[in-house]
Amino acid sequence: ITILRMLMVCMCCSTGQTSIKTKHALSCVTVRPKVAFSAGIGPPQRILGPFNAETNLIYSKVLTNIGGAYNSHTGVFTAPVRGIYYIRFTGSEYGNTSNNIGVNLYKNEQILMHLGENGSDGLAKHISSGVTLELEAGDVVYTRLPEHYVLWGGPGFRTSFSGFLIFPM
Structure with missing residues (x-):
């Protein structure tokens, strides 16, 4: 005492x-603040899209959300502190050879990356990428399904969105 x-x-x-x-x-x-999240689309198992407009992706199956910075209702990650973050996103499609698959990554309202694959090259397709970003507290990062594209959602966690704080600044 x-x-x-x-x-x-x-x-x-x-x-x-x-x-x-x-x-x-x-x-x-x-x-050190602790920030890490990982979420996927699904279940139920389904094809998302194609839609006539770019559509926000909502990853409702949350595996990890340390720090609570990922919102499973909007699909948006909000940086709680200024720092360097690693963001990773994947997409898949199964059983559709007539549509392209793709994901657009946004920071605030600016598109940072487009990841896609041609729809006619087979039944199962996968895409993935990651990026290191400097984010200010309050910056948002999210993904969108491009217009006329499709993605697979389901219990296999094939379409996912993850990120973590590498170090604060």
């Missing part, structure tokens, strides 16, 4: 670190 009474938590200058002060020393310990 005596040791507990001697501890005092305060903030170090402007470093964003937490310090612990005892009667013997003052030391700073880095407190």
Whole structure:
């Protein structure tokens, strides 16, 4: 109990670190935010699209959402802190040879990447990519299904969206 009474938590200058002060020393310990999510489309098992307009993808099957920054109702990840993040997304399609598959990745309202594959080259198709992004607190990252494209959703987690904080800045 005596040791507990001697501890005092305060903030170090402007470093964003937490310090612990005892009667013997003052030391700073880095407190790192924890942010990681992984979610997939489905179940039920189904083909999404084709739609006549680009459509937001909502990954409702959440496997991980440490820090609560991914919204399973909107499909949007919101960066809780400024930092470097790794974002990964995959897409698949099964049983449709007449439509292309694809995913567009957005940061805020700007398209960053398009990933797609031709629809006539076989019954099962898979696409995946990842990107490292510098995000400000409040920036949003999400994916959209391009107009006239299709994706597969189901319990196999073939179409997914994941990300994590590499380090805060």
